[in-house]
Amino acid sequence: MRNSKMRKFLIAGNWKMNNDAKATMQYAKSFKIKGLERYDVDILLCPPFLSIPVLKDILRDSPVQIGAQNMHQEPKGAYTGEISADMILSAGCSYVLIGHSERRQYFGESDSSVNLKTHRALQAGLKALVCIGESLGERQADITFNIIETQLTDGLANISTEQLKDLVIAYEPVWAIGTGMTATPDQAQEVHAFIRSKIRTMHGDAAADKIRILYGGSANIGNANELLRQDDIDGLLIGGASLKVDEFTDIIETAHNL
Numbered sequence: 001m002r003n004s005k006m007r008k009f010l011i012a013g014n015w016k017m018n019n020d021a022k023a024t025m026q027y028a029k030s031f032k033i034k035g036l037e038r039y040d041v042d043i044l045l046c047p048p049f050l051s052i053p054v055l056k057d058i059l060r061d062s063p064v065q066i067g068a069q070n071m072h073q074e075p076k077g078a079y080t081g082e083i084s085a086d087m088i089l090s091a092g093c094s095y096v097l098i099g100h101s102e103r104r105q106y107f108g109e110s111d112s113s114v115n116l117k118t119h120r121a122l123q124a125g126l127k128a129l130v131c132i133g134e135s136l137g138e139r140q141a142d143i144t145f146n147i148i149e150t151q152l153t154d155g156l157a158n159i160s161t162e163q164l165k166d167l168v169i170a171y172e173p174v175w176a177i178g179t180g181m182t183a184t185p186d187q188a189q190e191v192h193a194f195i196r197s198k199i200r201t202m203h204g205d206a207a208a209d210k211i212r213i214l215y216g217g218s219a220n221i222g223n224a225n226e227l228l229r230q231d232d233i234d235g236l237l238i239g240g241a242s243l244k245v246d247e248f249t250d251i252i253e254t255a256h257n258l
Helices: 021-032 049-058 085-090 101-107 111-124 136-140 144-155 185-203 205-210 224-228 245-257
Strands: 010-014 042-046 065-068 095-098 127-132 167-171 213-216 235-238
Touching: 010 213, 010 245, 021 049, 021 245, 042 095, 049 065, 085 111, 095 111, 111 127, 111 144, 127 144, 136 144, 144 185, 167 185, 185 205, 185 213, 185 224, 224 235, 224 245, 235 245
Parallel strands: 010 042, 010 235, 042 065, 065 095, 095 127, 127 167, 167 213, 213 235
Antiparallel strands: none
């Protein structure tokens, strides 16, 4: 059971490659009338790039923050098909996802590229939501903590304690993403506590106590309450359930009521 409110819950939705401009407009209008101002929870939506302007425009007077799903580590140049941190910032985003497991799995992103992108995002003035997590094979081989430690050490190399205030970590067990499988609250808490202990070693008590660590991996209204009650789980990074206005709002309300 959570025993501290020093870290405000962050409920983030990652739409992945879903919702064109028309669907985004319909979603945003339905979401806005939910009275989001009454929730004492930080809310973040990360739509596809082309939906960012539509979402930003409709939700401009709401507390919802907008994030991008990816970015390039260079500020500009001949990188066809890529988006820079400054472009994301100028579109009205305050966050960017970095190192999502699908980016690592399908596009070959490594801890090294995660580190470069994180540095660039923070330098540009974006908040970085950095994703880490183990595969099913790695969990079965009982090397989860080794993988997590490496991802933290290499992915956050040379990130200063001061920069850490603009960084959120999302633990997303790869074996639980889009599979319907979910880490039990105890399994999730165990890894979250380990992550916080490593941040404590790397950056001290104050930084470890303040940094928010989200759980991602088939989180939904059915398991949100139990997950959010864990001491070291400070919010959720939600995939499929964030595409449904009512369910996403119910998860936000669940966090608000804890």
